[in-house]
Amino acid sequence: MDLLTFARGPALQWALVIFVVGTIWRLIGILLLPRKPDFNEPRSTHPWRGALGLIVRRTVPKREFAGPTAFGNTIGYVFHFGLAIVVFGFVPHILFIRSLTGLHWPGLPSGVIYVVGALTLAALVAALVRRLSHPVLRLLSNADDYLSWLVTAAPVLTGLMAAAHWGGPYPRLLAIHVLSVCVLLAWLPFGKLMHVFLVFVARGTTGALFARKGAST
Amino acid sequence: MNTTTVKAGEGSVARGVPMPDVRQDKQGDLAPQERLDIAMRNFVRDFGAVAATYLESCIHCGNCAEACQYYVQTGDPRYTPIWKIEPFKQAYKREMSPFAPIIRALGLKRRVTVEELEEWQELIFDSCTMCGRCTMICPMAIDIASLVGLARHGMHKAGLVPHELFAAAERGEREGxxxxxxxxxxxxxxxxxxxxxxxxxxxxxxxxxxxxxxxxxxxxxxxxxxxxxxxxxxxxxxxxxxxxxxxxxxxxxxxxxxxxxxxxxxxxxxxxxxxxxxxxxxxxxxxxxxxxxxxxxxxxxxxxxxxxxxxxxxxxxxHIADGSIRVRKGLNKSVTFHDPCQVVRRGGAIEGPRIVLEALGAEIREMRENRGMNWCCGGGGGVISIHRADALRYKAFQIKMRQVEDTGAEMLVTSCSNCRLSFDDSQAHFHWDKTAHSLLEAVAENLDTPPARAAAGPDGARAP
Known part of the structure; x- marks a missing residue:
């Protein structure tokens, strides 16, 4: 079995198994913990509206915080949107997803994807530099932060290298790219990257609880 | 109960602010391990899906620091809100999280020590009013104040509360x-x-x-x-x-x-x-x-x-709106209102004071950050009772002074006596010319007489 066959075959299958089982395990481990009944007279009886509202609204930072968080938020926006565009807009990715799930949609021109990929990688590097240099981020950061950065940046870098045919024969570059995605998938449930799911749970929780009180969000 | 104070080192200075003395208070004579076990046991006593969701969701973006008056005024990263519960976050991940067995087996998180809890006493009590402003900036909307509340449960049972706060609480329990x-x-x-x-x-x-x-x-x-x-x-x-x-x-x-x-x-x-x-x-x-x-x-x-x-x-x-309280437009001046965090931001009683002030004839001049976004006075959450935190509290209060001054309002009103106490104390400290007045007293001073049924006793009274 050559490296590409291994990457596309057993490696990806196992990564997907770990991703799915790990994600479900972690979500269940959190959500099945007890919840105290709240007997206090609610101000609003529409907690779901509060939950959905905050999930949407918190995507945009508040005006009052715009100044001090502008740089960090801009970097965050660039690499989050960049990742989404590259993952779901690149035609080979869409074909790959189609082969796994049957789902497909129109892709973006490859030139656009390459520019977006380069911007994404630059934003990720900026995020790392900021994490290493900002006193607050340095204090908060642990191994999970750096490992999660690495497994996120690696597929972007290896993808760009494969697209540019830079650094070796294309099948090997592609295999390394697929393997880097496998590592990303396998790590996602265990560290902070789980926020791709938990963002809905956490925002929804606060949105619902605070809506009940009429508290500010 | 026995109480002891340990001076663990010299106080530091950040941006010209003398930081609180590194003073750790203890109640009782528990052995260190026992203290630690009790702290953790009581931290998780009221633990549930909500707290777990929050502890699992932090992405370490550090944004919450920018919402906290103590960080903004000192630049000390230890005052980053989510950092204030770090030992409890560590303990949760190691002992209770969905992957706790793996984390323990691989030694990915070390045990929290009682020395760390002692060190964190200042962060959990002195430098957090549980004002909840950090929730407003958090991209995951984590209610950090509620986690600090749980951490305080653990710290209290372990006998790791600042003396003045413990004494006030104990007196409240004993004397009412x-x-x-x-x-x-x-x-x-x-x-x-x-x-x-x-x-x-x-x-x-x-x-x-x-x-x-x-x-x-x-x-x-x-x-x-x-x-x-x-x-x-x-x-x-x-x-x-x-x-x-x-x-x-x-x-x-x-x-x-x-x-x-x-x-x-x-x-x-x-x-x-x-x-x-x-x-x-x-x-x-x-x-x-x-x-x-x-x-x-x-x-x-x-x-x-x-x-x-x-x-x-x-x-x-x-009751001003329904006409059962009739007031004169006696506050014929510009007024700014300080929103008490627990009533407004976290309590949801937001617009009432504005309705009252308008009825009193005030020209309301809002602070730039108002309602749910208002800055805390820095004295809530029991902080005003902790004397070693005074210098830090005064530093935080300077935000409030700037906010009030920027409005140019002639009068400052609030609806929290603890905020008033914080304002009064800081007013004296800074020789400031602004006094925080009571919303209730402003209404009482401007009641439109004759009273509707002042003579009516409890038997002849109306429904509330």
Whole structure:
């Protein structure tokens, strides 16, 4: 079995198994913990509206915080949107997803994807530099932060290298790219990257609880 | 209980601010390991899906620092809100999280030590008012203040509370008031203010529609509030009473992290309300009293409360709007309002004060950050009682001074006596010319006489 066959075959299958089982395990481990009944007279009886509202609204930072968080938020926006565009807009990715799930949609021109990929990688590097240099981020950061950065940046870098045919024969570059995605998938449930799911749970929780009180969000 | 203080080192200085002394207070004679075990056990005692969601969701973006007055004013990264619960976050991940067995087996998170908890005492108590502003900036919307509340549960049971806060809470549990406003003292104050202001104050009526409560800060420092309450309620012709078995709304059990004491303090009010068959418990100008009874009272009771609970600012706005409180437009000046965090941001009683101030004829000049975005006065959450935190609190208060000055308003009003205390203390410290006035007292001073049914006693009174 050559490296590409291994990457596309057993490696990806196992990564997907770990991703799915790990994600479900972690979500269940959190959500099945007890919840105290709240007997206090609610101000609003529409907690779901509060939950959905905050999930949407918190995507945009508040005006009052715009100044001090502008740089960090801009970097965050660039690499989050960049990742989404590259993952779901690149035609080979869409074909790959189609082969796994049957789902497909129109892709973006490859030139656009390459520019977006380069911007994404630059934003990720900026995020790392900021994490290493900002006193607050340095204090908060642990191994999970750096490992999660690495497994996120690696597929972007290896993808760009494969697209540019830079650094070796294309099948090997592609295999390394697929393997880097496998590592990303396998790590996602265990560290902070789980926020791709938990963002809905956490925002929804606060949105619902605070809506009940009429508290500010 | 034995109390000890350990000076763990010299205080530091950040941006010219002398940081609080590295002083760690302890209650009791527990062995270090026992202290640690108790802290963690009580941290998780009220633990559930909500706290776990929050502890799992932090992405370490550091944004919360920019919402915290203590970080913004000092630049000290330790004051980053989520960092204030770091030992408890570590312990959760190692002991309780979905992957805890793997984390322990691989040694990915080391055990928290009692020395770390001692070090964190300053972060959990001195430099967090549980104002909740950090939730407004967090991209995951984590309610960090609620986690600090849980951490305080652990710290209290482990005997790791700052002395002054512990002493106030213990006195509240023992005497019924953290500031010595015992039933006897309260009655004396009521008699005195009643004579002084020539206003009838109902005490210990066997039955009343409204149980009125008060904070010990008002009893001891702002007794005019008692008269103001009486004037407004008499003006409305309501059936109301104070009850000596349950009048103190301040809940230092909540502030210090003792859930049992919190329950005892809340139950006094609940029992008093049930005893006099009140349909409404009126909470005073006190932020944490609102949290304790409006949003946690039924939780303490274990079932829905058989009466409604309202903050005085909500009550005033509702009854000015329905015409049962008639006021003159006597505040003929520009006014800015300081939003108490627990009542407004976290309590949801947001617009009431504006309705009241408009009715009083004030020209409202909002601070740049107002309502849910307002900056805390820096004295809530029991912080004002911790003397070693004074320098830090004054530094944080400078944000408030700038906010108020920027409005150019002639008058400053708030609806929390703890905020007023914080303002008064800082006003004296900075020789500032602005005083925080009471919203309630402003209404009482501008009641449109003649009173509707002031002569009506409890028997002839209207429904609240």
């Amino acid at each position: 008031s953290p500031l010595g406003a015992t039933p006897k003292v309260f009655k004396e104050r009521v008699d005195w203010i009643s004579d002084e202001e020539e206003v009838e104050v109902h005490m210990d009526l066997p039955q009343a529609d409204v149980l009125v409560t008060i904070s010990s800060i008002e009893i001891q420092k702002y007794p005019q509030s008692i008269a103001a309450l009486a004037k407004v309620l008499n003006h409305m012709g309501l059936s109301w009473t104070f009850r000596s078995q349950g009048y103190e709304a301040t809940n230092f059990g909540l502030l210090s992290g003792n859930a049992d004491w919190q329950r005892h303090m809340s139950m006094k009010l609940i029992d008093a309300a049930i005893a006099c068959k009140a349909s409404l418990v009126l909470l005073p100008e006190c932020g944490h009293a609102y949290t304790a009874m409006r949003w946690q009272g039924a939780t303490m009771y274990g079932k829905p409360l058989p009466f409604k609970v309202r903050h005085i600012s909500e009550f005033l706005a509702e």
